[in-house]
Amino acid sequence: MLRRSLENRDTQTRQLQDAVTNVEKHFGELCQIFAAYVRKTARLRDKADLLVNEINVYASTETPHLKQGLKNFADEFAKLQDYRQAEVERLEAKVVEPLKAYGTIVKMKRDDLKATLTARNREAKQLTQLERTRQRNPSDRHVIVSFEFSLKKYFVRYAVQK
Amino acid sequence: MLRRSLENRDTQTRQLQDAVTNVEKHFGELCQIFAAYVRKTARLRDKADLLVNEINVYASTETPHLKQGLKNFADEFAKLQDYRQAEVERLEAKVVEPLKAYGTIVKMKRDDLKATLTARNREAKQLTQLERTRQRNPSDRHVIVSFEFSLKKYFVRYAVQK
Numbered sequence: 001m002l003r004r005s006l007e008n009r010d011t012q013t014r015q016l017q018d019a020v021t022n023v024e025k026h027f028g029e030l031c032q033i034f035a036a037y038v039r040k041t042a043r044l045r046d047k048a049d050l051l052v053n054e055i056n057v058y059a060s061t062e063t064p065h066l067k068q069g070l071k072n073f074a075d076e077f078a079k080l081q082d083y084r085q086a087e088v089e090r091l092e093a094k095v096v097e098p099l100k101a102y103g104t105i106v107k108m109k110r111d112d113l114k115a116t117l118t119a120r121n122r123e124a125k126q127l128t129q130l131e132r133t134r135q136r137n138p139s140d141r142h143v144i145v146s147f148e149f150s151l152k153k154y155f156v157r158y159a160v161q162k
Numbered sequence: 163m164l165r166r167s168l169e170n171r172d173t174q175t176r177q178l179q180d181a182v183t184n185v186e187k188h189f190g191e192l193c194q195i196f197a198a199y200v201r202k203t204a205r206l207r208d209k210a211d212l213l214v215n216e217i218n219v220y221a222s223t224e225t226p227h228l229k230q231g232l233k234n235f236a237d238e239f240a241k242l243q244d245y246r247q248a249e250v251e252r253l254e255a256k257v258v259e260p261l262k263a264y265g266t267i268v269k270m271k272r273d274d275l276k277a278t279l280t281a282r283n284r285e286a287k288q289l290t291q292l293e294r295t296r297q298r299n300p301s302d303r304h305v306i307v308s309f310e311f312s313l314k315k316y317f318v319r320y321a322v323q324k
Contacts, residue, residue, distance in 0.1 A: 026220035033216055037209045044202040051195045058188035 009120060017113055024106045031099035038091045045084040052078045126151050171282060179275055186268045193261035200253045207246040214240045288313055 052074045059070035130147045137143065214236045221232035292309045299305065 022223050026216070026223065029216050030213075030220065033209065033213045037206070037213055040202065040206040040209050044199070044206055047195065047199045047202050051192075051199055054188070054191050054195055058192065061184050061188065 013113065013116060013120065016109075020106055020109050020113065023102065027099055027102045027106070031096060031102070034091065034099060035096050038088055038096060041084060041091070042088050045081050045088065048077060048081045048084070052081065123151065175275065175278060175282065178271075182268055182271050182275065185264065189261055189264045189268070193258060193264070196253065196261060197258050200250055200258060203246060203253070204250050207243050207250065210239060210243045210246070214243065285313065 055070050055074040055077070059067045059074065062070065126147070130144070130151060133147060134144055217232055217236040217239070221229045221236065224232065288309070292306065292313065295309060296306055
């Protein structure tokens, strides 16, 4: 029963490791591409700001009617850039930063898994030792019970940690 | 009367020259900045396409529910990129190209102005010559009338060309 439970846990650990590796890989990629997307948006906003300036400069050299039309267009276009600026800030704060935070989260999960793996290996060793003891001295009840007791303590502690 | 009309035309020519120079300068600037704006938009669309791909790749490694959500987001985001592509094409065709065409238009206007200027200078020379003739031989009606006639012909031809 103990051996089967250990094997189960082995599979679980491997699944968790795969999940962590997967998230690490894809969240890293997503974070980079989102950051690049934000940068390109910011550059588009910069170009649009240049355009607004140039239209205003040109408008100031023109006749009143055309000037008014150009200025109106420049004003509306400038408002669009304000929205673009808000988009940049929001993407930075709500998408890129949280994705970046996953770098640390993934590292913590890896450490957790490593601790689990160490504990699991220690358990497996003790289980092997227990069975060897059982085979050698089947009548030595005292030693076997004491071993089983300490192993169960391990499992309980491990389960609480989880 | 002829001299005043020539001076008037002088002012007009100068105004036209200034207008052409102004348009040449600002339309050139506008064309460049609009073209840069279009390029930045195209780059933003490229980054967004990368993002759509990466989200789809990540979605395919995830559990059905999350996968569906991610795929839906990627699809909507991809549609936005189609609109962005349309924006790029439309700006290119309806803004950048017409602005570019002004390069040729400005050149033609400059040539027109140069022709006008040459004609004007020729007229001014002939006018000076006419007045000199008038002062030298005030009684030589025949030469003066012939001169005035040829000058008027000039003006008429010039007016028709305009």
